[in-house]
Amino acid sequence: MPEFGGLGKALVIAGLSLVLCGFLFVFFSKIPFLGKLPGDIHIARKNFTFYFPFASCVVLSVLVSLIIWLWSKR
Structure with a gap:
């Protein structure tokens, strides 16, 4: 086995x-502002809605990168 x-x-x-x-x-x-930042893409049509939180993804990516960088400096 x-x-x-x-x-x-x-x-x-x-x-x-x-x-x-x-x-x-x-x-x-x-968090109230997350997903509603300028730069987040929201397109609403009659039978279609598209939402991509571009600016929110960038902010989260920077925060996670900063945390990982600080963690690796120890």
Whole structure:
């Protein structure tokens, strides 16, 4: 019977990542300006709605990059 230790660790990490993403979605939904920044694209037509939070993605990317950079400096 082959070892499944590596697969088990990968599944635990994937599960914890999903839980963390869920908490982040709940937390970020409470921030009123996120998703409504200038630069966020919102197109609404009669039978079609397209929304792409471009500026919000840029802001989040800069924040995450800053946190990772600060974390790696320790």
